[in-house]
Amino acid sequence: MLTIAVINQKGGVGKTTTTVNLAHALALAKHKVTVIDLDPQGHLTACLGVHEPNINGIDNALLEQRYPVKTAAIAVRKNLQLVPAGARLGEVESNPAMTRDRLQTVLADQFDDQMCVLIDCPPSSGLLVVNALLVADTAIIPVASDYLALHGLSYLMGTFKNFELSLDRKIPFWIVLTRYQNRRCLSQQVRDNLLQYFPGRVLATPIRENVALAESPSFGKTIFEYRPKSTGAKDYRALAQDLLKRRTL
Amino acid sequence: MLTIAVINQKGGVGKTTTTVNLAHALALAKHKVTVIDLDPQGHLTACLGVHEPNINGIDNALLEQRYPVKTAAIAVRKNLQLVPAGARLGEVESNPAMTRDRLQTVLADQFDDQMCVLIDCPPSSGLLVVNALLVADTAIIPVASDYLALHGLSYLMGTFKNFELSLDRKIPFWIVLTRYQNRRCLSQQVRDNLLQYFPGRVLATPIRENVALAESPSFGKTIFEYRPKSTGAKDYRALAQDLLKRRTL
Ligand SMILES: Nc1ncnc2c1ncn2[C@@H]1O[C@H](COP(=O)(O)OP(=O)(O)OP(=O)(O)O)[C@@H](O)[C@H]1O
Ligand SMILES: Nc1ncnc2c1ncn2[C@@H]1O[C@H](COP(=O)(O)OP(=O)(O)OP(=O)(O)O)[C@@H](O)[C@H]1O
Ligand SMILES: [Mg+2]
Numbered sequence: 001m002l003t004i005a006v007i008n009q010k011g012g013v014g015k016t017t018t019t020v021n022l023a024h025a026l027a028l029a030k031h032k033v034t035v036i037d038l039d040p041q042g043h044l045t046a047c048l049g050v051h052e053p054n055i056n057g058i059d060n061a062l063l064e065q066r067y068p069v070k071t072a073a074i075a076v077r078k079n080l081q082l083v084p085a086g087a088r089l090g091e092v093e094s095n096p097a098m099t100r101d102r103l104q105t106v107l108a109d110q111f112d113d114q115m116c117v118l119i120d121c122p123p124s125s126g127l128l129v130v131n132a133l134l135v136a137d138t139a140i141i142p143v144a145s146d147y148l149a150l151h152g153l154s155y156l157m158g159t160f161k162n163f164e165l166s167l168d169r170k171i172p173f174w175i176v177l178t179r180y181q182n183r184r185c186l187s188q189q190v191r192d193n194l195l196q197y198f199p200g201r202v203l204a205t206p207i208r209e210n211v212a213l214a215e216s217p218s219f220g221k222t223i224f225e226y227r228p229k230s231t232g233a234k235d236y237r238a239l240a241q242d243l244l245k246r247r248t249l
Numbered sequence: 250m251l252t253i254a255v256i257n258q259k260g261g262v263g264k265t266t267t268t269v270n271l272a273h274a275l276a277l278a279k280h281k282v283t284v285i286d287l288d289p290q291g292h293l294t295a296c297l298g299v300h301e302p303n304i305n306g307i308d309n310a311l312l313e314q315r316y317p318v319k320t321a322a323i324a325v326r327k328n329l330q331l332v333p334a335g336a337r338l339g340e341v342e343s344n345p346a347m348t349r350d351r352l353q354t355v356l357a358d359q360f361d362d363q364m365c366v367l368i369d370c371p372p373s374s375g376l377l378v379v380n381a382l383l384v385a386d387t388a389i390i391p392v393a394s395d396y397l398a399l400h401g402l403s404y405l406m407g408t409f410k411n412f413e414l415s416l417d418r419k420i421p422f423w424i425v426l427t428r429y430q431n432r433r434c435l436s437q438q439v440r441d442n443l444l445q446y447f448p449g450r451v452l453a454t455p456i457r458e459n460v461a462l463a464e465s466p467s468f469g470k471t472i473f474e475y476r477p478k479s480t481g482a483k484d485y486r487a488l489a490q491d492l493l494k495r496r497t498l
């Protein structure tokens with residue numbers, strides 16, 4: 001079982017889009033996958049078509065002492081289950097009883113039957129994200145093909161360094177290039193920059209800009225259900241294979 | 250003097266892009282403007298070409314008792330000054346001495362000679378954002394032309410409601426449509442949706458998707474310096490007039 005935190009404090013780089021579509025691609029390839037919505041906005045939950053306002057989620061497991069997280073897991077697709085954000089996730093970070101290893105305790109041995117657990121993180125460096133980093137075996141860092149996303153990466157690497165010092169272990173990570181446009185030289189500059197600074201860590205398939213990826217959440221469908229022949233579906237299917245086979249640029 | 254918080258906990262919707270280019274458009278129209286970078290990533294600071302790593306910023310004014318914020322203000326363009334984020338802004342939210350009205354105290358009467366102060370907020374709902382809402386006369390909410398940005402708006406309205414209850418006053422706001430693509434029906438759906446739910450609050454000029462807006466930050470230039478004839482420059486110039494003349498869709 002591999003726990004993966006999908007993380008980047010830079011906003012709008014494709015964390016949620018990558019979590020939902022990569023998870024479904026792995027599930028379609030017959031792997032058992034659980035996704036956890038750790039963003040109080042609950043966008044991963046909405047992307048999978050779950051809209052009940054007061055649904056139980058990871059919030060209860062983090063806030064209550066004896067709430068088994070599996071109770072909140074919902075089978076949303078074949079081989080794919082979701083632990084929603086829940087309505088109270090926004091209260092967790094300011095809760096005085098919240099610690100940095102709370103998620104680690106909550107998840108311990110709960111999903112051992114799964115091939116992997118993907119955690120969609122909010123765009124911040126607060127306590128929720130610290131919890132995700134502590135429990136993750138590896139991180140996936142989506143980087144949009146623009147300058148500010150690249151600039152934000154140096155801030156994230158600083159967070160990683162602080163973390164590795166206090167944990168006394170390295171956090172392995174993969175980078176996924178998102179919103180890539182072949183015709184834009186900015187996209188190529190960002191790709192070249194990533195290859196220079198992070199050799200061997202950029203997964204092979206850049207995710208191309210594709211309006212179907214922006215439309216599919218409004219139907220509560222993954223890209224494979226909404227537009228199975230789109231470039232978005234092709235790219236996320238290939239990305240799933242990159243992850244399984246460790247194919248990098 | 251008008252204090253405006255540029256805010257949306259949804260990431261990547263164009264908060265920083267709007268703050269830097271709207272501010273410069275107002276400055277070019279001969280108004281005195283101050284921008285404050287309240288995002289620990291320091292993207293507004295980078296967009297204006299300020300790259301010194303240990304520069305003094307709003308972090309010192311928030312963390313130290315007697316540090317006048319004006320000391321940290323830098324004249325970056327004619328009629329435009331910047332208060333950078335500073336290297337320690339990431340420490341502010343977890344500082345036990347930090348209160349929700351700290352920024353209000355720090356800014357009190359400091360920029361009365363300015364026509365307006367624009368505050369670029371991070372993509373969160375934490376203490377920094379609460380501080381910005383408490384000191385702001387009005388908010389500008391950039392909404393990218395996609396479903397998840399629209400979905401995130403209901404979460405933000407919830408934050409506003411909680412705030413208005415505890416403050417016992419309304420927070421006036423304008424919405425700015427960003428990353429608009431005429432050919433995408435998703436863009437038109439988002440616009441129609443906003444007009445239906447927020448009549449009279451959507452500023453007249455949608456900001457069109459324009460690669461020059463994504464490129465200009467890498468040169469530390471505003472859109473008016475990088476590509477003055479681009480659609481991005483036209484749109485932000487028009488948006489500045491919308492704000493001054495309260496022109497809505
Ligand atoms: N490859 C792509 N092509 C087109 N649109 C995309 C692509 N990837 C993401 N998007 C759109 O960009 C917006 C931002 O993506 P998303 O919400 O997944 O980012 P995020 O990093 O999770 O954001 P946040 O920081 O708010 O959590 C979404 O509306 C999404 O639909
Ligand atoms: N109209 C536009 N056309 C093209 N690119 C744009 C436009 N507006 C913003 N961008 C690009 O989209 C990315 C996100 O914009 P920006 O960083 O301003 O959003 P933000 O809301 O400030 O993000 P964060 O939530 O991380 O603070 C940036 O790389 C920016 O260059
Ligand atoms: Mg997200």
Ligand SMILES: [Mg+2]
Nearest residue numbers: 264265288292
């Ligand atoms: Mg920003």
